[in-house]
Amino acid sequence: MSQTDQEQKCISCGIRIAGTxxxxxxxxxxxxxxxxxxTCRKQxxxxxxxDCGFTGP
Incomplete structure (x- = not known):
């Protein structure tokens, strides 16, 4: 997966976030x-x- 594809997806759920x-x-x-x-932020x-494995809410 390219860096551009990763940047366009929510790190929690994986949906494309462009325009949201x-x-x-x-x-x-x-x-x-x-x-x-x-949605992931609200929930x-x-x-x-x-990169480092840090986990946050």
Whole structure:
């Protein structure tokens, strides 16, 4: 999977987030860019950073 494809998907559920009310932020541990959809954020679904393994709500 290319870097562009990964950037367009929610890290928690995997849906494409282009054109949605998604959030993008840096991993608190390593700075890797994380993308999450509005549903996963609202439900506080867990995510795991693919670079360092940090897990957050």
């Amino acid at each position: 009310n998604a959030a993008s932020f840096a991993c608190p541990e390593c700075g890797h860019e994380i993308h999450r959809c509005a 506080s679904n867990l995510y795991q950073c693919p």
